[in-house]
Amino acid sequence: MASVFTKIINGEIPCYKIAEDDNFIAFFDINPNAKGHTLCVPKLEVNKILDLEEALYLKLMQFSRKVGIALEKTIPCKRVGMAVIGLEVPHVHVHLIPLNDMKEMTFSHKVSMTDAEFKSLAEAVQKNL
Structure with missing residues (x-):
């Protein structure tokens, strides 16, 4: 069964996409710890980061x-901040979280954003890629 991230990659579920190439996609976490909380995900569905081939792992870090x-x-x-946890979705993903306070890295602190805020921020980040 495809993970929720594979469904996003395949366009079955919408996302606020930041970046994409042949191997990876980056999109905002819809339940963010902080404004701009982003997930970087390989398109190849692999459960654990250490199970990635070394070359793909290194490319994920570059992306x-x-x-x-x-x-x-x-x-x-x-x-x-960067975190790799992987317990909530069985598909490798790197969390990138803009930090001003340690609580933003705890995954128990959440912020709310509107659809318009997500879209506007996605456009702003894309301009800085």
Whole structure:
């Protein structure tokens, strides 16, 4: 059964896309810890990050870095935090979270954003890629 991320990749579920190439897609988390919380996901459905082939793992980190730099240029923050947890969706994904406070990295702190805010922010980040 396809993961929710595979369904997003296949266009079956909408997302607020930030970036995409042949191997990866980046989109906003719809239940964000902070404004700009982004997920970088390989298009190949693999459950655990350490099960990725080394070359794909390294490319995922390069892709995530590029997206993270664009987030930093767009969203006022002290830094962009990175986390790989993988318990909630069995498909590798890197969380990039613009941080101003440690609580934003706890996954128990959430912020609300409207559809218009997500769309506007996605356009702003895309301009900084």
